Amino acid sequence: MTIIEACDLRKEFPVRVKVGRWRRVRRTVRAVDGVDLRVARGETLGYIGANGAGKSTTLKMLTGVLAPSGGTVRVCGLRPVPDRTRLARRIGVVFGQRSQLWWDLPLRDSFDLLRHIYRVPSAEHAARLRRCRDLLDLDAFADTPVRQLSLGQRMRGELTAALLHGPEVLFLDEPTIGLDVVSRQAVRSFLGELSRTGDTTLVLTTHDLADIERLCRRLVVVDHGRVAHDGSIADLHARYGSRRLVVADLDSAPAEPPVLTGATLHRVEADGHRLVYACGAASAAQVVGALAGLVPLRDISIVEPDIEEVVARLYRSPAGEPCTAASAGAGLTGAPSPGPRTSPE
Numbered sequence: 001m002t003i004i005e006a007c008d009l010r011k012e013f014p015v016r017v018k019v020g021r022w023r024r025v026r027r028t029v030r031a032v033d034g035v036d037l038r039v040a041r042g043e044t045l046g047y048i049g050a051n052g053a054g055k056s057t058t059l060k061m062l063t064g065v066l067a068p069s070g071g072t073v074r075v076c077g078l079r080p081v082p083d084r085t086r087l088a089r090r091i092g093v094v095f096g097q098r099s100q101l102w103w104d105l106p107l108r109d110s111f112d113l114l115r116h117i118y119r120v121p122s123a124e125h126a127a128r129l130r131r132c133r134d135l136l137d138l139d140a141f142a143d144t145p146v147r148q149l150s151l152g153q154r155m156r157g158e159l160t161a162a163l164l165h166g167p168e169v170l171f172l173d174e175p176t177i178g179l180d181v182v183s184r185q186a187v188r189s190f191l192g193e194l195s196r197t198g199d200t201t202l203v204l205t206t207h208d209l210a211d212i213e214r215l216c217r218r219l220v221v222v223d224h225g226r227v228a229h230d231g232s233i234a235d236l237h238a239r240y241g242s243r244r245l246v247v248a249d250l251d252s253a254p255a256e257p258p259v260l261t262g263a264t265l266h267r268v269e270a271d272g273h274r275l276v277y278a279c280g281a282a283s284a285a286q287v288v289g290a291l292a293g294l295v296p297l298r299d300i301s302i303v304e305p306d307i308e309e310v311v312a313r314l315y316r317s318p319a320g321e322p323c324t325a326a327s328a329g330a331g332l333t334g335a336p337s338p339g340p341r342t343s344p345e
């Protein structure tokens, strides 16, 4: 059953841009440029894109913070802006940069206030709080005023606050940004647990692709406000020509690296003692078999394609066009997008 449905979703912002020394002209920034999205109940969706690609704007339209300039959107069957109050009871939101906690109150008191605001029956509230306390280890700092919490502690508090009313959908904008390794792991495993139960639909934007790999089966990549990829991580690799690498360590370096059918020599390292082949039509097993008959193998390893590299290539390819394997290059994850589309007003 579909819980989020966006059709041709658009958001334009009027801006004034400096031209020359004194002149300013009006322009329209197309931050979201015709996004179609359907998310099934219980799904965990990763929503990624370079800086300025339109992720936060999309999330703001899905949560009723911003009104779309065009298209239609339904979340839990409601229109996010006109039905904002009703929607607020059915969704939870964690925006990394913005807090929903009371700065001067201990975390525990914020949770209590939220119970009253959302009118959650106390048994339900207690059960949900107990689960979060266990999984997120809140007890050590539940009596500390929010302003004294570390970022990682506050984020654990934010996650709890967003879930206490039992939302059907949880929107998370950069939930692990700036967290130390321990807090990041705590947040990831908590979200993993939440995702496994399937009770809550999760929509997650992040620049940390490890979040995506650990949590999301489905990945939507946006580029210049448009969906450039919607599918599994495996689909992404297949579409953008990611290849497995076979790394062969040799006892002695051959005069010339062997030419293999169905694989290409990717690089030569360690003075010719290490050959790295990228699998094409040939499987990793076939490459290893062929190499074994041609060179003295000491060791073999197979390296799975790197999601950071494929996403970086996708960000760099013009308007989400699939790049060929030949266009693969070193990763530049997080490279800023050339910017949103603008047009004169």
Ligand SMILES: Nc1ncnc2c1ncn2[C@@H]1O[C@H](COP(=O)(O)OP(=O)(O)OP(=O)(O)O)[C@@H](O)[C@H]1O
Binding pocket: 013, 014, 015, 029, 030, 031, 049, 050, 051, 052, 053, 054, 055, 056, 057, 058, 339, 340
């Ligand atoms: N209120 C606004 N007025 C004008 N332009 C805006 C406004 N909000 C966003 N934009 C522009 O819309 C584009 C998309 O912004 P958005 O914040 O959605 O990107 P993002 O993908 O979330 O980026 P980041 O990864 O950096 O958070 C950007 O170019 C941004 O400058």
